[in-house]
Amino acid sequence: MSIKQIIESIIDERKQEGKRITKKDIADYLGISGQNFTNKLARDTFSPEELSKIAEKLECELVFKGKVKEYKINY
Numbered sequence: 001m002s003i004k005q006i007i008e009s010i011i012d013e014r015k016q017e018g019k020r021i022t023k024k025d026i027a028d029y030l031g032i033s034g035q036n037f038t039n040k041l042a043r044d045t046f047s048p049e050e051l052s053k054i055a056e057k058l059e060c061e062l063v064f065k066g067k068v069k070e071y072k073i074n075y
Contacts, residue, residue, distance in 0.1 A: 049075045
């Protein structure tokens with residue numbers, strides 16, 4: 001699953017929970033334009049720091065999950 005698919009799926013989940021989070025909201029949270037966010041989404045070119053902020057905005061955690069242990073990414 002691409003970053004774009006993951007982000008769009010989580011936005012849809014939040015809508016079902018009654019929380020309205022848009023791509024523009026995420027762009028504003030990152031301090032970038034909506035167009036820049038759309039371009040980064042299409043290319044999957046987010047920095048680790050941006051991914052961490054996106055996860056925070058979407059009320060998620062960014063983790064690497066191994067077979068035994070999870071590693072949460074914090075910025």
